[in-house]
Amino acid sequence: MNFELNEEQQQIKQSIREFAEAELRPHVLEWDESQHFPIELLPKFAQLGLMGIIFPDEYGGAGMGYIEYATIIEELGRVDPSIALSIAAHNSLCSGHLYIAASEAQKHKYLLPLAKGEYLGAWGLTEPSSGSDASSMRTVAVRKNGGWVLNGSKNFITNATFAATTVALAITDRTAGTHGISAFIIERGTQGFSVAKKENKLGMRASDTAALVFDDCYIPDDNLIGQEGQGFIQAMKVLDGGRISIAALSLGIAQGAYEAAVKYAKERHQFSKPIAEFQAIQFKLADMATELEAARLLTWRAAALKDQGKIVTKESSMAKLYASEVAVRVAEESVQIHGGYGYIKDYPAEKFWRDSKLCTIGEGTSEIQRTVIARQLLRA
Amino acid sequence: MPVNIIVCVKQILDPEIPSRDFRVDAEQREAVRGAANLVTNIFCENALETALQLKEKSGGKITVISYGADSTEDALRKALAMKADAAIHILNDGQAHPDPLSVAQVLAAAIRKLGEFDVVMLGRESGDWGVGQTAGLLAEELGVAAVAFVDKVEIGADGLQLKRQTDVGYERVAATMPLVISITNDEHNVPRIPKTRDVMMSFRQPLTKWTLEDLGVNAAEVRAGNHYYAVVDLFIPVQELNCEFVDGDTLEARVEKFAQRIIEVTGSM
Numbered sequence: 001m002n003f004e005l006n007e008e009q010q011q012i013k014q015s016i017r018e019f020a021e022a023e024l025r026p027h028v029l030e031w032d033e034s035q036h037f038p039i040e041l042l043p044k045f046a047q048l049g050l051m052g053i054i055f056p057d058e059y060g061g062a063g064m065g066y067i068e069y070a071t072i073i074e075e076l077g078r079v080d081p082s083i084a085l086s087i088a089a090h091n092s093l094c095s096g097h098l099y100i101a102a103s104e105a106q107k108h109k110y111l112l113p114l115a116k117g118e119y120l121g122a123w124g125l126t127e128p129s130s131g132s133d134a135s136s137m138r139t140v141a142v143r144k145n146g147g148w149v150l151n152g153s154k155n156f157i158t159n160a161t162f163a164a165t166t167v168a169l170a171i172t173d174r175t176a177g178t179h180g181i182s183a184f185i186i187e188r189g190t191q192g193f194s195v196a197k198k199e200n201k202l203g204m205r206a207s208d209t210a211a212l213v214f215d216d217c218y219i220p221d222d223n224l225i226g227q228e229g230q231g232f233i234q235a236m237k238v239l240d241g242g243r244i245s246i247a248a249l250s251l252g253i254a255q256g257a258y259e260a261a262v263k264y265a266k267e268r269h270q271f272s273k274p275i276a277e278f279q280a281i282q283f284k285l286a287d288m289a290t291e292l293e294a295a296r297l298l299t300w301r302a303a304a305l306k307d308q309g310k311i312v313t314k315e316s317s318m319a320k321l322y323a324s325e326v327a328v329r330v331a332e333e334s335v336q337i338h339g340g341y342g343y344i345k346d347y348p349a350e351k352f353w354r355d356s357k358l359c360t361i362g363e364g365t366s367e368i369q370r371t372v373i374a375r376q377l378l379r380a
Numbered sequence: 381m382p383v384n385i386i387v388c389v390k391q392i393l394d395p396e397i398p399s400r401d402f403r404v405d406a407e408q409r410e411a412v413r414g415a416a417n418l419v420t421n422i423f424c425e426n427a428l429e430t431a432l433q434l435k436e437k438s439g440g441k442i443t444v445i446s447y448g449a450d451s452t453e454d455a456l457r458k459a460l461a462m463k464a465d466a467a468i469h470i471l472n473d474g475q476a477h478p479d480p481l482s483v484a485q486v487l488a489a490a491i492r493k494l495g496e497f498d499v500v501m502l503g504r505e506s507g508d509w510g511v512g513q514t515a516g517l518l519a520e521e522l523g524v525a526a527v528a529f530v531d532k533v534e535i536g537a538d539g540l541q542l543k544r545q546t547d548v549g550y551e552r553v554a555a556t557m558p559l560v561i562s563i564t565n566d567e568h569n570v571p572r573i574p575k576t577r578d579v580m581m582s583f584r585q586p587l588t589k590w591t592l593e594d595l596g597v598n599a600a601e602v603r604a605g606n607h608y609y610a611v612v613d614l615f616i617p618v619q620e621l622n623c624e625f626v627d628g629d630t631l632e633a634r635v636e637k638f639a640q641r642i643i644e645v646t647g648s649m
Contacts (some may be wrong), residue, residue: 007582011457014417019573049576062577072576266400357386 046117077252094121192217423503
């Protein structure tokens with residue numbers, strides 16, 4: 001067992017850190033306040049290889065594994081969690097679904113430009129009335145003229161406004177339950193397909209989140225991914241990988257919040273000494289660092305197993321569950337250590353706290369993760 | 381016209397570490413590494429970026445050379461990830477801080493071993509000791525001209541067109557090759573961040589390793605080093621902050637006194 005990144009992975013980490021410090025750090029607060037996703041940086045993300053991290057060269061990707069992917073998302077999240085989230089959703093969800101289940105022709109037409117970073121991708125599973133109970137979705141796809149007509153809506157969709165390619169799930173056979181759900185590729189500009197309300201969020205405000213509407217939207221049969229009725233099963237596989245990226249995003253938030261707390265504790269003097277010299281603060285920092293390391297090990301383990309081609313449903317759920325809850329706790333303690341300054345926007349603590357909460361909700365709530373884990377434990 | 385470029389880089393202690401974490405070992409007269417990272421000296425990266433831009437326009441080849449301890453391999457891998465064509469590591473197996481003349485002799489021997497070159501680029505100085513002599517001494521060792529503090533390099537009619545910073549502005553210099561240039565930072569040579577894929581590929585590229593013995597230099601002399609140069613003392617300056625109020629009956633009197641104090645204080649500095 002090796003619990004350290006190899007040299008190559010460390011260099012990648014360093015490279016992303018330099019990029020995040022130079023290109024993201026100066027704008028974090030401004031983007032948060034204006035809810036601006038920096039689409040203008042897309043060519044730079046693409047050039048670094050961030051838009052197709054886990055896909056092979058032949059599909060325009062950087063051909064890296066999940067350990068590298070987790071490292072990159074963590075480093076982005078350490079500086080700007082919103083950007084990390086948008087990039088993770090692009091890689092794991094939209095592009096990930098195409099990579100796992102699309103035909104060769106579909107991969108070349110849609111995955112290639114996504115992985116090269118020519119534009120962003122979005123993925124639509126959640127609906128206004130179906131969140132944790134994803135299979136209760138209402139969006140329907142009905143066969144017509146050698147294709148499908150979609151009606152319904154999706155919400156809380158990351159990258160929705162900017163995506164040129166969206167993968168969305170719809171019911172194709174209401175009587176077949178989860179085996180009656182199929183996945184479709186929808187191009188921007190398709191008649192009957194529109195982006196609706198952009199959400200005004202608590203955190204992750206620079207990440208674009210909006211609703212999608214299908215109103216008699218005709219999709220050719222060529223854009224059905226895999227077999228009819230396989231969409232839900234494909235989606236569950238997509239989420240197995242996606243959870244690793246949310247665990248990594250959580251690590252980034254926790255790391256950023258922890259570093260801010262250490263810096264502040266060394267600088268802030270009360271009772272004639274730095275507050276870091278008080279055991280009350282030291283114990284907080286010790287707990288934060290320990291939990292962070294534990295979360296990182298769980299995440300790396302899930303990533304390493306995924307790289308070995310193993311099924312990681314349980315491991316990725318454990319990593320996502322634990323890391324996201326650690327992120328919320330560490331971010332909250334960081335605010336507490338900052339005291340009054342943790343409550344104002346001159347310091348980064350409050351933003352990490354706001355951003356962290358998404359991680360225990362998005363891509364499966366903590367409660368759903370526990371359900372998934374328990375189901376895996378009791379299956380035997 | 382393809383240009384055969386050699387870039388010399390140095391790995392140093394990260395100068396960006398917070399000052400509160402910086403310590404020196406007064407007895408050894410060295411900085412204590414502590415938790416700080418080792419990084420490529422920023423001016424060396426400016427030099428590599430300048431070389432990469434020149435090669436993009438003119439074609440040619442970039443070979444990066446570094447004389448340093450085992451960890452120097454990281455700096456060379458990064459240079460390969462930034463798209464240098466080849467990298468050579470000359471192992472420094474002894475001295476923590478070789479003097480600039482020893483370094484110049486070692487680099488010159490390596491460059492002679494490589495054969496022909498058109499231009500050697502170095503950072504104007506290193507971010508750790510800041511001596512700034514290596515480029516000049518290297519040119520002397522190689523018997524070619526040197527131009528210092530260059531921030532822009534372009535292909536000219538029969539050589540290179542260089543723009544160099546001076547105390548009062550800048551100079552444009554027409555230079556024939558081969559020559560040695562020391563590069564300073566400028567908005568146009570901010571080092572690129574390598575693509576993740578290129579970082580990965582850099583670990584699969586060959587990296588040439590030479591020892592001092594391979595270069596035919598007087599290894600014992602180089603290892604002994606510091607013939608003309610010694611660090612006498614190393615300490616962190618103590619900063620004293622004083623706050624002084626000026627008094628006076630009128631605003632004019634206070635301003636007058638304030639101005640006078642400024643002259644006194646700055647005059648004594």
